[in-house]
Amino acid sequence: MSKKVLIMSASTGGGHNRAARAIKEELEQKIIDGIPVQCEIIDSLKLVNNTMDKIISRGYEKSAIYTPKAYGRVYRFSETSLASKNEFKGNLLTSFMAQKFKKLLKDSQPDLIIGTHPFPMIALSTLKKSKDTYLNSTNLSETFSRHSYDIKVPPMISVLTDYTTHSTWIQNEISYYIAGHEYVKELLVVEGVESSKVKTFGIPVEKSFLSNRDRETVLNELGLSPDKLTVLLMGGSFGAGNIKETLAELLSIDRDFQILVITGRNQSLREKIDKNLALHPHDKSVCVLGYTNKMNDILASIDVLITKPGGLTTTEALLKDVPMIVPYYIPGQEEENLEFLTNCGAALRTTKKYTLSVLLKVLIDDSSRLDMLKRNIKSIRKFNSSQNIADLVVDILSEEKN
Template sequence: MSKKVLIMSASTGGGHNRAARAIKEELEQKTIDGFNIQCEIVDSLKLVNNTMDKIISRGYEKSAIYTPKAYGSVYRFSETSLVSKNEFKGNLLTSLMAKKFKKLLNDSKPDLIIGTHPFPMIALSTLKKHSDGSSDHGLHLGDHHNTIDVPPMISVLTDYTTHSTWIQNEIDYYIVGHEYVKELLAYEGVDTEKIKPFGIPVEKSFLSNREKEEVLNELGLSSDKLTVLLMGGSFGAGNIKETLEELLDIDRDFQILVITGRNESLKEKLEKKLATHNHNKNICVLGYTNKMNDILASIDVLITKPGGLTTTEALLKDVPMIVPYYIPGQEEENLDFLSNCGAALRTTKKYTLSVLLKVLIDDPSRLDMLKKNIKSIRKFNSSQNIANLVEDVLLSMN
């Protein structure tokens, strides 16, 4: 009989779902006792309630774009001792999720659960904690005698940092992006045997790419010029308009590719700005694209906000980063990781984007140094290693 794995994700930013797809791709190639592993991705917030999904997913998106400081304040508060680990289990969202997941587990009967987002893992940890049919401690999960079997659980952290929402006693393994993150979890009291620094998973197709000349020519850019890519994540967050203006005024010879993601309004504003701004740069403005594997392999410098998956993809393609903006919280901590590893430059009041980029253009050895540091920290084969771990856990249950 085939084994079944549920991957619990959520649509707050693009990274959680992309990591889930990467894991699913590898897992479905595995066989146990002659049967392929069945794998299903569950969008956890949509499962709970479409309205809840819109409030949380769009709320994250809107706060990222319009009120990043407020988002950062909430993030930091939830890390304080006032909101300690395992204290998220009694809130309304957790209760709603736990009820829905109880039905999901009864219907689906998975052999193992993987989470690429902390919210569903909190709810599932709640269920596991009370799976002996004891009191629901105010969670009102239904009939106490209707016990539920919660299988082994693996959390996949999609940023280069930790947060107390990820840390639950009921989690069997944590997959993290780097040994630094393993140390952060260990400092929080997680057993080091449970922590696997495999890296953040990306889909296998991302690792292949077309030739640089072909890709840049398609975009109307030259393969002979230094190419700077400016972007701000899947929904175009970050001060892209102001950053582009700064790039246009730099007195060096380079070309610019801007990707605005799904933010059509931003794309229109940039195109209007370029029509009126006097400059001598070759520029291409793109909206959403599914060719990031080709594009990242064809550029020289990436100017971006440091989301977990964006950061991982840049590392895998050897692309040095300059980070002039970020969403306070996990992205700020991703930037701390990149800076400590010498894989990215961060702008400051004095060390502006203009100053940093001019030095990289004038002294290519600086770019080479960043690339060397990137090579020392990037992690290939994350999805395969996760799939191997899942296989080992499932075999141990036979």
């Protein structure tokens, strides 16, 4: 009989689903007792309720674009003692999710669950905690109904998709945590997670991302020169950040370089940028793209990335040896990702005095500065995350069999 793994994700930003796909790709190549592992990705919020999915997923997107400071305040509040780790299980949202997941567990009967988003893992931990409480209790009049306890909640692995921790990730019922770096492991340990539960495999990316075409071919297709320093400006899958203002600053810099702008799925932003470029003369070669599935080629062909520091964006830049300048971020996990990058010497952060213009001019004028950033990147990047996660899953399932 084949082993079945569920990967619980959510569409709040693109990173959780991309990490889920990367893990699924590797797991489906694994064999246990001569039978391939079955693997299914569950979009947790859609499974619970389409309206809830739209509210939460679109709410995250809108807050990222229009009200990032408000998002940051909510993020920081949820880290306070008023909403501490392991205390989200009584939350109305996660309790509702837990009820919905009962049917999923009964129907699927998974042997292991992996989470690339914290919400479903809190809900599943709620079920597991309730069952364990019931089984260990001599009080047969527990407030929970008996039918809840014939549900098997299998071992669970949480895959952190940022270079930081948050109390929503930390649940006693989690078997293992996958962290992006040793620094993140230490943050988890400080929060009370057992060191043996944390594997520093890195954030998973799809295997296809690691291959790419040569720089000359890629830049020629974009109408850019392979011989000129190339700066990529972007703001994640939905074009968040002050991209218009940042592009205006880049165009004013008195150095010879070319610019590639990616606006993601934000079609309105692309149209505004195209209009501004047409109305205001400049001396730079500029290419503007919307959504693209060629980031593996593009990141391998540029010299500097100007972006907000999402977990997957950051990981992909590290894997392609691309130095980053970060002029904007969503307060919360992205701000903490930036702290990680700067502490590791892998990115530069703009400030009131150290503006984008100042930082980029130094990198252009002194190539050794770019080389230094690349050396630091090489010291922290982690390949083979998905493969290592898949191997861990096989080890867990094989132990359970014995």
